[in-house]
Structures are given as C-alpha cells and as structure tokens.
Amino acid sequence: MEQLTCYDCGETYPFGDVTRCRCGEPLWFETDAAAFDWPDASDGSLGRDALWRYESVLPATTPTGLAAAAGGTPLFRAPSIESTDGPRVHLKVEGVNPTGSFKDRGTAVGISRVDGPVGTVSHGNMALSVAAHAAAADREAVILVAEDTPDSRLAMIAQHDPHLFRVHGEYGRLYHDTLEHDLGAAFLNSDAPLRVAGQKTVAYEICEAFAPDAPDAIVLPVSSGGQASGVWKALRELDAAGLLTATPRIYLAQTARCDPIAQAYRRGASRVEPVTGEPTAAVSINNADPPSGNRALAAVAETDGGVVSVPEEAMLAETDRLAADAGVSVEPSCAVATAAVRDLAAAGEFGPGDDVAVILTGSGYKYGETEPDTSSVREIDRSDVPGAVRDAVS
Amino acid sequence: MEQLTCYDCGETYPFGDVTRCRCGEPLWFETDAAAFDWPDASDGSLGRDALWRYESVLPATTPTGLAAAAGGTPLFRAPSIESTDGPRVHLKVEGVNPTGSFKDRGTAVGISRVDGPVGTVSHGNMALSVAAHAAAADREAVILVAEDTPDSRLAMIAQHDPHLFRVHGEYGRLYHDTLEHDLGAAFLNSDAPLRVAGQKTVAYEICEAFAPDAPDAIVLPVSSGGQASGVWKALRELDAAGLLTATPRIYLAQTARCDPIAQAYRRGASRVEPVTGEPTAAVSINNADPPSGNRALAAVAETDGGVVSVPEEAMLAETDRLAADAGVSVEPSCAVATAAVRDLAAAGEFGPGDDVAVILTGSGYKYGETEPDTSSVREIDRSDVPGAVRDAVS
Incomplete structure (x- = not known):
C-alpha cells in the first residue's frame, strides 16, 4: 500500500x-481491498470500535494513545427529524471523536504513518485535530491559520502548544504553498492521501452497520472535497471486495453562499470553477476553490448522486432542529447535510423505503454562540419551583 | 434489580x-453481580463498546438512539504526563461522550428506565446531558439552573429545547426540593440511584481493560459524590463476581477552594460538613455541601484510598499540561485528578510499578475561555511562511 x-x-x-x-x-x-472482509462481523461490537478495525486497508499500523481512539462513532436512526414520506435518516455523529470532529480520522492515520513534525493549513476542526494529536504523539505541529481567525478559536488550538502562525496575505494560496515547498513538516491537509485514507473509514463504518445490505445513499457536507473523496474511495474498495449489494449514492451539501461544487454540478460540468463566496455561518465549509472539487464531482457522477445548495436560513433552522429534536448539537456546516436530505425527499429523490446515512462532521458544542440566545429561559424564585415545574410538564 | x-x-x-x-x-x-462475567472478553473490541455491554448489571434495557451511544470511552496510557518514579498513568477520556462528559452514562441509563418527563438540578455537564438525551428520546426536560449561570452555558443547554428555569434564591437547597416534592418529572440528579447505576459503568470499563489484572488505583474528581459512589459500587460488584485480583484503591480529588470531603478525610471523620467555598475555575466540582459526600468518604475508607486537595494554581497548570503534553483538553475540574496523582506519587503513595487510572470527566472544548490566551500566536506574511515554518521545526 x-x-x-x-x-x-x-x-x-x-x-x-x-x-x-x-x-x-x-x-x-x-488499496488492494479485493480480499477485505468485515472483521468480527458477528460479535455485536459494531459501530463503537475505533477506525483501526480496518487496519488491513489502511497505510498505517494501529498506534497507541489518542490516535488509537479516533473513529468508531455512533450511527443511529433519528425518526424525529424525518420528513413525512421521506427516507429513514441515520445520523453518523462524528462530533464524538477525540477533538470533536471527523478530522481525527485522517489525522490519526496520517500521524501514525509519518515521522517528525506535522502541519496543516486550517483554522478550524483540522487545526485543532492536528495540534492535539501532535501533542499526544510528542511531535511538533505547525498550524497556519487565516488572518481573521477569531481569538477564541486560536486559544482552543493554542492549548495544544503547536507552532501557531497567523498568516497575512492570500490564505487561499497557502494550501498550494505547502505542497510546493519542503517545509520540514508533513502537511496533513484536507485532501492529502494519508488524510483521505483515514477519512474513508467513516464510510466503512456506515456500510458495515448496514451489512449485508447497504444504505441507499450517504449524504455529507463538502468543503475541500477531501471527505467526499474518502467516502467514494471506501465505496470503490467495498465494491471491489464484493461487500456491497448496491453502491450507495453520494450526495454532497454546500451552503448556497459558497457552493462552487454545486454550481459545477448544476452546469453538468466535470470541473469546478472558483467562486466568490459571501459571508456565512457555515465557516467550516466556506471553501471557494476546493482542491479536491473535481474528484468530489466525479464521486457524485459515478455513484449517480447529486450536489445540493442549502440557503442560509434553512441551514440555521436545521441546526436548531437537530439539537431540539434529535439531541445532537452540530455546527451549521453539518446541518446542510440533513437539510439537503429534506430537499431531496421533497424532490422525490428519496422515498420512504430508502435508508439514508448522514455524516454529521463536527460537534456544535465546541465553538459556542457569538450572541447566546437565552430567550427561552424563565426566571423564577425557588419557592415557585414546584408549581412552575408541574405546570411546565403537565 | x-x-x-x-x-x-x-x-x-x-x-x-x-x-x-x-x-x-x-x-x-x-445488584446481584455474583454471576457477572466480562462479555466477549477475547474479541479485541474492548473499550469502544457503549456502556450497554454491561446490560446484565444495569436497571434498564439497551435503548435505541443517542442513549445507546453513551460510554465506551477510550482509555490509554499517557507517559508524557507521568512523573519520574511515578506510576503508569492511564487516562479515561470521558469527554468523548455524546454531550462531552461522563454525565451521559447516568442520563442514558436513567432515561431508558423511566417514562415521561425528566429533570435535573444543574447548570453544567448534567444539565446539558439531560436536555440532549430528553430531546433525542422525545421527552420533556426540566432544567433548574443557578442565578449566576453565564449566558453562554444557558444557550448551550437551551439549544436542546428543555423547560429551562433560572432559579433565584438558595440554589443549594434545590436538590432537596426536587426530592421532597412530586414535580411530575423524574429528577436524574447527581446521586440518584439510576444515575449512579449508569455512572458505575466507567469503572467496569476501566477494570475490564486491565482484566485479568486490575489497576492499583482509580483517581477521579469529586463533587456531589455520585460518580465516586458509582465507582465504588462497580468495584463491590466486580469483587462479588470474583473478577478483581485486588480491589483498586479509590482516590478523590477536590479543589482546595471547595474541599469539604477532603477536609473530612483529613479530620478522620466519616461525615462531611458543609464548607464555605471560594470562587474557583473548577466550576463543575464547586460543591460545598455534597449530598453523597459521606458515601464518597466510605468508598475511600473501604478501599484504603484517599482524598486530595489541589491548589488553584496547580490545577490550572495541570489543565495546560494535559492539553499540551497529552493532547487532551479538559475542564480545570478534571485536572485536579491528574494533579492529585502527581502529589500522591511525590508522597510515596504510588510507585513506578503501579497502574493508576484517572477519570477525566469532561471535555475542555465545550466551554471555551473567558479570556482567550493567544500569546503564542505569531503573525507572519504568506511570503515568509516557508522560512518561518522551517525555522520553527528545525
């Protein structure tokens, strides 16, 4: 490999x-996956093992420490957010990873494969993940963040003691800079081959949960296209291994305020063109020039899926719905995925007999609210508690 | 049961x-645990199953949805934070639970056992956990928070749409109020029997990871005494089942600014007296009158353990150390536990041959920093990136 x-x-x-x-x-x-089979498929432990369950198809060997704990996230059906006449919706909760996002999969595989310093170009989930795993593995980490990264995010990353650089100038070009120069650190960027190898394990876990059947579709947010590439790679490998009765369709979701991949999809193009995005609450997927955009489009085309643009308001409403009705707090960047399921069901793309797995990429607890909404809080005196509580629940 | x-x-x-x-x-x-045995002990899946692995000793049956995903957290050795001549330190990372804390264990078991509305007296991890699990299970939730709860915490809880009451008056008495009145909701407070039943599973997981041996000690922060009770209960049950070669000693850690259980321990008392605490960053364990304090003391006495008070500065330094050296972000309330290990090792209570498991109760990512420390961030221009990065890692 x-x-x-x-x-x-x-x-x-x-x-x-x-x-x-x-x-x-x-x-x-x-990856030669032709001989791959589900490990211990009958032991009842499915869905809570770490990603190293799939070591035989990974370019690294099982590590110790924090990296051993990445993946193995819960998948459960959430009837409360399903539409009438819509498909069965299964949530893959990636916020339950060591640093609260899907990025830990790729970081864990990457850091277990390379020696010496590691780095990344990110000011969000990937920055936090690389910084934490480097700390755990006693490696130096280089994190390059954008000029406008809020202090609260910087402090969260800084606690893991990386070399943390706020870069002035054209941040969008930095990804390419780190590929073109030898920087003395292995950059585990969003679509680096090692990261994609780790990210693919989420689709292995989803498909194993449905084995010997397969879900009808996998829906996920898309930014750089790295995670979409990982899902596609997993499906190709599982197809090669003869473990899929039918190939799940890959659907990608973007915010309408920055949707270069969706625009290319609507044009019927096979190449993504950069866009000029607008400000959006979907900060983790606000990528105007996705480096693996073409590969993400190919994943959609080859699996007969699609790409959906979600308006800002629908995304924010869906974020609230996931917390209030499914008990899962997510970033707005994740909520585009379940909002897309809603749109696709309304368009007849999914029916009530379909099983759709949605990848909720990151926890909503990490970043808090800029303007906390406490409008639902009621103020009462202690002596009024019994009456007020009984009234509330009766 | x-x-x-x-x-x-x-x-x-x-x-x-x-x-x-x-x-x-x-x-x-x-709990009649005499016939209990480790489930599937040889299948290699240990440590990543959810807590329902121990259904036979729980007062509830395995649920679906979010509650099925509680527990099964990682445990790994962290040599980077071990003291010279100190014990081997194994971290049990409870922040990797659906709502980012150990409280999900008790909530999951409680909500799976009772019908109708649920409630709790908490403004921290337990409030968030009960609100989220109630949302997932389509139940009403009543959350009673203290007057001085920050808006950011309220907003985090409010997203799960509970009945959220800010209570003016003597908050410390509310715990008792909810026991004395029929409020029409099942209150899953910190030491409710259903919660203790769920909380005990963390010690089952720790002991199973060491089976057929056992760790020499389990160290954890203590607040109400509910989690300490759960650990003790687990050890009693595992002893009854004949699964412990020796009973691990239970050590509890408090902040020196609010340490009623430690004070009673130092007095050699079997009863805890309320204290007047001082303000501390350890908000999750700032409990001046712990309802299960006496039981926590008994757990320590019966297992030949101890209770340690950790000064504020040592606690804050340990919080930083866990993030920077072990890659694990925790609340200051958790860091008292590894700080206590350091003190106990210095006092000769633990030696280099000992295995000590430390329960890190909650994620540090959830609550952010009031004053974000970004002093380590370096500002550079994009054109300086290659040189600056090479210098940093060379």
Missing part, C-alpha cells in the same frame, strides 16, 4: 515522491 | 417509593 494513484488519469507514483498528479488532480493511496 | 439499599445502614426499599434512606443517606440499586 505504498503507491499513490490519480482517480482521473490513472497515473501512479510511489508514496512520498509527489503531492499532486502531473495532470493537476489530487492523489490517493492505491 | 428493583430494590434500593442504603450503603450505610443496610435498609432496603422498593425502587420508586423513596428518594433517600430514612437514615438520611443516599440509596443505590441492589
């Missing part, structure tokens, strides 16, 4: 020599 | 009839 390939032109390279294909597209690990 | 007993006087009651023993002490479920 030491060879990288291009999903698009098929070119191959030894791992470590290059960062992108000469055709310009991102690379991923070539 | 429908009978409650008093650990102290031995009185028994049918479940549902009373909330405290007539002697004044808290009750817990009588």
Whole structure:
C-alpha cells in the first residue's frame, strides 16, 4: 500500500515522491481491498470500535494513545427529524471523536504513518485535530491559520502548544504553498492521501452497520472535497471486495453562499470553477476553490448522486432542529447535510423505503454562540419551583 | 434489580417509593453481580463498546438512539504526563461522550428506565446531558439552573429545547426540593440511584481493560459524590463476581477552594460538613455541601484510598499540561485528578510499578475561555511562511 494513484488519469507514483498528479488532480493511496472482509462481523461490537478495525486497508499500523481512539462513532436512526414520506435518516455523529470532529480520522492515520513534525493549513476542526494529536504523539505541529481567525478559536488550538502562525496575505494560496515547498513538516491537509485514507473509514463504518445490505445513499457536507473523496474511495474498495449489494449514492451539501461544487454540478460540468463566496455561518465549509472539487464531482457522477445548495436560513433552522429534536448539537456546516436530505425527499429523490446515512462532521458544542440566545429561559424564585415545574410538564 | 439499599445502614426499599434512606443517606440499586462475567472478553473490541455491554448489571434495557451511544470511552496510557518514579498513568477520556462528559452514562441509563418527563438540578455537564438525551428520546426536560449561570452555558443547554428555569434564591437547597416534592418529572440528579447505576459503568470499563489484572488505583474528581459512589459500587460488584485480583484503591480529588470531603478525610471523620467555598475555575466540582459526600468518604475508607486537595494554581497548570503534553483538553475540574496523582506519587503513595487510572470527566472544548490566551500566536506574511515554518521545526 505504498503507491499513490490519480482517480482521473490513472497515473501512479510511489508514496512520498509527489503531492499532486502531473495532470493537476489530487492523489490517493492505491488499496488492494479485493480480499477485505468485515472483521468480527458477528460479535455485536459494531459501530463503537475505533477506525483501526480496518487496519488491513489502511497505510498505517494501529498506534497507541489518542490516535488509537479516533473513529468508531455512533450511527443511529433519528425518526424525529424525518420528513413525512421521506427516507429513514441515520445520523453518523462524528462530533464524538477525540477533538470533536471527523478530522481525527485522517489525522490519526496520517500521524501514525509519518515521522517528525506535522502541519496543516486550517483554522478550524483540522487545526485543532492536528495540534492535539501532535501533542499526544510528542511531535511538533505547525498550524497556519487565516488572518481573521477569531481569538477564541486560536486559544482552543493554542492549548495544544503547536507552532501557531497567523498568516497575512492570500490564505487561499497557502494550501498550494505547502505542497510546493519542503517545509520540514508533513502537511496533513484536507485532501492529502494519508488524510483521505483515514477519512474513508467513516464510510466503512456506515456500510458495515448496514451489512449485508447497504444504505441507499450517504449524504455529507463538502468543503475541500477531501471527505467526499474518502467516502467514494471506501465505496470503490467495498465494491471491489464484493461487500456491497448496491453502491450507495453520494450526495454532497454546500451552503448556497459558497457552493462552487454545486454550481459545477448544476452546469453538468466535470470541473469546478472558483467562486466568490459571501459571508456565512457555515465557516467550516466556506471553501471557494476546493482542491479536491473535481474528484468530489466525479464521486457524485459515478455513484449517480447529486450536489445540493442549502440557503442560509434553512441551514440555521436545521441546526436548531437537530439539537431540539434529535439531541445532537452540530455546527451549521453539518446541518446542510440533513437539510439537503429534506430537499431531496421533497424532490422525490428519496422515498420512504430508502435508508439514508448522514455524516454529521463536527460537534456544535465546541465553538459556542457569538450572541447566546437565552430567550427561552424563565426566571423564577425557588419557592415557585414546584408549581412552575408541574405546570411546565403537565 | 428493583430494590434500593442504603450503603450505610443496610435498609432496603422498593425502587420508586423513596428518594433517600430514612437514615438520611443516599440509596443505590441492589445488584446481584455474583454471576457477572466480562462479555466477549477475547474479541479485541474492548473499550469502544457503549456502556450497554454491561446490560446484565444495569436497571434498564439497551435503548435505541443517542442513549445507546453513551460510554465506551477510550482509555490509554499517557507517559508524557507521568512523573519520574511515578506510576503508569492511564487516562479515561470521558469527554468523548455524546454531550462531552461522563454525565451521559447516568442520563442514558436513567432515561431508558423511566417514562415521561425528566429533570435535573444543574447548570453544567448534567444539565446539558439531560436536555440532549430528553430531546433525542422525545421527552420533556426540566432544567433548574443557578442565578449566576453565564449566558453562554444557558444557550448551550437551551439549544436542546428543555423547560429551562433560572432559579433565584438558595440554589443549594434545590436538590432537596426536587426530592421532597412530586414535580411530575423524574429528577436524574447527581446521586440518584439510576444515575449512579449508569455512572458505575466507567469503572467496569476501566477494570475490564486491565482484566485479568486490575489497576492499583482509580483517581477521579469529586463533587456531589455520585460518580465516586458509582465507582465504588462497580468495584463491590466486580469483587462479588470474583473478577478483581485486588480491589483498586479509590482516590478523590477536590479543589482546595471547595474541599469539604477532603477536609473530612483529613479530620478522620466519616461525615462531611458543609464548607464555605471560594470562587474557583473548577466550576463543575464547586460543591460545598455534597449530598453523597459521606458515601464518597466510605468508598475511600473501604478501599484504603484517599482524598486530595489541589491548589488553584496547580490545577490550572495541570489543565495546560494535559492539553499540551497529552493532547487532551479538559475542564480545570478534571485536572485536579491528574494533579492529585502527581502529589500522591511525590508522597510515596504510588510507585513506578503501579497502574493508576484517572477519570477525566469532561471535555475542555465545550466551554471555551473567558479570556482567550493567544500569546503564542505569531503573525507572519504568506511570503515568509516557508522560512518561518522551517525555522520553527528545525
């Protein structure tokens, strides 16, 4: 498992020599999964093992410490957020990872494969994940954040003691800078082959939960296209292993305020063009020029899925609905995915017989509210508690 | 498993009839664990199953949805925070629970056992946990918070749409109010028998990870004494089942600014007296009159453990150390536990041959910083990135 390939032109390279294909597209690990089978499928432990359950198809060996604890997140059906005549909705809660997001999967695999310092270009979930895992593994970490990153996020990352740089200038180009220069650190960026190898394990877990059947669709938010690539890679491998009765369709969700992949999908294009986004609460998916956008589009096309743009208001309402009706607090960036399910059901794309798995990428507890809404709080005196409580629940 | 007993006087009651023993002490479920054995001990899945692995010794049956996902948290050794000549330190990371704290265990078991509305007296982890699990289970929830609860915490709880009351007056008495009045809701307070039954599963998981051996000690923060009671209950049950080669000693840690249980321990008393605490960053364990304090003292006495007071500065330094050296972000309220290990090692209570398991009760990511520390952030221009990064890691 030491060879990288291009999903698009098929070119191959030894791992470590290059960062992108000469055709310009991102690379991923070539994985021979033909002989893969579900491990211990009958032991009842499904869905709570860490991702290392799939070590035989990963480019790293099972580590100790924090990295061993990534993945193995819960998946459960949430009837309370299903639409009438809509599909069965199953939530894959990635906020239950060591640093509260899906990024721990790719970080754990990446840091277990490379030696020495690691780094990333991120000011959100990926920055926190790389900083924490580096601390746990006694490695140096380099985190490059954007100029306008709020202090509260910086402090959260800073607690893990990385080299933390606030970069002035064109932040969007930094991703490419870290590929082009030898910086003395292994950059585990959003679509780095090692990260994609780790991110794919979420789809392994989803499909194993449905085995020997398969879900009809997997729906997830898309930003760089790295996680979408991972899901697609997993489905290709599970297909090769003969473990899917039918290939789940991949649907991607974006915020309408920054939706280059959705725009390309609507144009019927196979190439994503950069857009000029507008400010949005979906900060984790506000990516105007996604480096794996073309590969994400290919994932959709090959699995007969789609890409949905979700208006800001619908996204915020869905964030509230997930917390109030399903008990799951998510970032607005995640809620585009269940909002997309709602839209797709209304459009007839999903029916009541369908099983749809939704990847909720990150916890909503981490970042708090800029303007906390406490309008529902009632003020009472202690002596009024019995009466007020009985009235409330009667 | 429908009978409650008093650990102290031995009185028994049918479940549902009373909330405290007539002697004044808290009750817990009588559990016949003599025939209990580790489930599937050889399947390699240990430590990532949810708590329902221990259904046979729980007063509830395995639920669906969010409650099914509580527990099953990672336990790993963290050599980077071990003292020279100190014990091996194993971290049980309870922040990796659906709402980011150990409270999900008791909430999950409680809500799976009772019907109708649920409630709690809390403005922290327990409030969030009860509100979220109630939302997931389509139940009404009543949350009674203290007058001075910050808006950011209220907003976090409010997202799960409970009946949220800010109570003016003597908040410390509210716990007793909810026991004395029929409020039309099942109050899953910190030491309610159903909660203690759920909280005990963390010690089952720790001991199973060491089986057929046992850790030498389990160290945890103490507030109400409910979690300490759960750990003790688990050890009693595992002893009864013949699954412990030796009983781990229970050590409890408090902040020196509010340490009624530690004061009683130092006095050699078996009864805890209320104290007047000082303001502390350890908000989750700032309990001046712990309702299960006597039972917590008994747990320590019976297992030959101890209670440690940790000064504020040492606690804050330990919080930083856990994030920077072990990659684990915790509340200051948790860090008293690893700080206590350091003190106990220095006092010769633990040696290099000992295995000490530390329960890190809650995630540090949830509550953020009032004054974010960004002093380590370096400002650079994009063009300086390659040089600055190479310098940093070389």
